[in-house]
Amino acid sequence: MNKFAIVLAAGKGTRMKSALPKVLHQVAGKSMLAHVLTSVSEVEIAKNVVIVGHEADRVIATLPKRTQFVKQVEQLGTGHAVRIAADLLANEDGATLVIAGDTPLITGQTLEALFDYHFAQNATATILTAIAPNPTGYGRIIRDENGSVEKIVEQKDANDFEKSITEINTGTYIFDNKSLFKALNEITTDNAQGEYYLTDVIEIFKKAGQTVAAHILDDFDESLGVNDRVALSQAELTMRKRINHQHMVNGVTLIDPATTYIDSEVTIGEETVIEANVTIKGNTFIGKNVLITNGSRIENSEIHSNCEVRNSTVEESRMSVGSNVGPYAHLRPGTVLSEEVHVGNFVEIKGSTLGKGTKAGHLTYIGNATVGEKVNFGAGTITANFDGKNKFNTEIDDFAFIGSNSTIIAPLHIGKNALTAAGSVVTEDVPDEAVEIGRGKQVNKLGRAKKMPHYRGQ
Numbered sequence: 001m002n003k004f005a006i007v008l009a010a011g012k013g014t015r016m017k018s019a020l021p022k023v024l025h026q027v028a029g030k031s032m033l034a035h036v037l038t039s040v041s042e043v044e045i046a047k048n049v050v051i052v053g054h055e056a057d058r059v060i061a062t063l064p065k066r067t068q069f070v071k072q073v074e075q076l077g078t079g080h081a082v083r084i085a086a087d088l089l090a091n092e093d094g095a096t097l098v099i100a101g102d103t104p105l106i107t108g109q110t111l112e113a114l115f116d117y118h119f120a121q122n123a124t125a126t127i128l129t130a131i132a133p134n135p136t137g138y139g140r141i142i143r144d145e146n147g148s149v150e151k152i153v154e155q156k157d158a159n160d161f162e163k164s165i166t167e168i169n170t171g172t173y174i175f176d177n178k179s180l181f182k183a184l185n186e187i188t189t190d191n192a193q194g195e196y197y198l199t200d201v202i203e204i205f206k207k208a209g210q211t212v213a214a215h216i217l218d219d220f221d222e223s224l225g226v227n228d229r230v231a232l233s234q235a236e237l238t239m240r241k242r243i244n245h246q247h248m249v250n251g252v253t254l255i256d257p258a259t260t261y262i263d264s265e266v267t268i269g270e271e272t273v274i275e276a277n278v279t280i281k282g283n284t285f286i287g288k289n290v291l292i293t294n295g296s297r298i299e300n301s302e303i304h305s306n307c308e309v310r311n312s313t314v315e316e317s318r319m320s321v322g323s324n325v326g327p328y329a330h331l332r333p334g335t336v337l338s339e340e341v342h343v344g345n346f347v348e349i350k351g352s353t354l355g356k357g358t359k360a361g362h363l364t365y366i367g368n369a370t371v372g373e374k375v376n377f378g379a380g381t382i383t384a385n386f387d388g389k390n391k392f393n394t395e396i397d398d399f400a401f402i403g404s405n406s407t408i409i410a411p412l413h414i415g416k417n418a419l420t421a422a423g424s425v426v427t428e429d430v431p432d433e434a435v436e437i438g439r440g441k442q443v444n445k446l447g448r449a450k451k452m453p454h455y456r457g458q
Helices: 032-041 058-059 078-082 108-120 179-184 201-205 230-249
Strands: 001-010 047-052 068-071 095-100 127-130 140-143 151-152 168-176 213-216 258-263 280-281 296-298 311-313 340-351 359-367 368-373 382-383 395-397 406-408 410-412
Touching: 001 078, 001 140, 032 095, 032 108, 047 058, 058 213, 078 179, 095 108, 095 179, 108 168, 108 213, 127 201, 151 213, 168 179, 179 201, 179 280, 201 213, 230 258, 230 340, 359 368, 406 410
Parallel strands: 001 047, 001 095, 047 068, 127 213, 258 280, 280 296, 296 311, 340 359, 359 382, 368 395, 382 406, 395 410
Antiparallel strands: 095 168, 127 168, 140 151, 140 168
């Protein structure tokens, strides 16, 4: 039987108090809507429709290619939101999943199990329910004396007895598709909110003698719908626990998982060790046997096997096998370290490639440079690559030795096996195997110190 999906992503989310549409707020580095779409994609869906409304263009811009969408111009309730997908789905035979775009913790496995249960019960509608420790704010599942679902009552419409019920509606359903759209034409706005409730179709099905089933979630956390920043933080905590647990199961050592922040798209190899207070964000790849120490931050980068990142920041950069950075180093976007490169204390590199075995031990800035193999940078070296308007490139060939406190004024080229003397200001190309001395001649004025303000006598 064909499976379809409708993802509700039209709401403003006023309780978020944000200019950003609610479904675009991020959990573990990915929008809530993207999490939901990922889970839906794990089920074999024939047609997936996203209902957009508030800030529709911003939401549409985040959708995967070939995702269909419909704009809800007026937000008149969940029933109305589903009904406007009629042109795309109403005539289809099959079962339709309806899920909110602000439920980032729900998994593909749960959705697959929900479909299986729906088909096994031969139901017209199946509600995903959960037992809530505190059901306040949720719609309640009302069952008859036989345990069958009778109706769903929203919090604002519930009486005292109904409010005491702990089985709640998670807002995720599966419906017989044609029956769903037929029933949606019968619902009204006769309720406390003056909206078209999707849940009202349940009573319509019951009155028609059709089967309404309910599948109870094993993990209540998956049911979390995010309506404010407090719930967003709860989703973040739960998602990060889930992510960290999976990495540890896969052979990664997390010294303190509670203070390790890893986004959902990060890949990490076996035998890697990550110390406390580490943040790894975006689409980052980390290979095997990598050490990342306390306080490091890595974003959208590749760190290959046997590397070390010691209390440093790595952004949109690549570290090849056996390279190491830190402590207190900063790899800025566009940096590529070849194999066995060493970048040490307080070294900043931007938009540069360093060849195999090159070393920059401390207090150095390398920007817009192409550096060969086994080049040595002395302390205090600077590539002066910016004149206030334009960036210029520096080329340094294999085995060059850059003396401490050299200032390299780009654009220029330093040849193979060349050497710059410590304290030099390099303004012209240096040929292969040449020694460059770019500093004024030292002059000692004997006895003159006695006349200087600093002098304190012997």
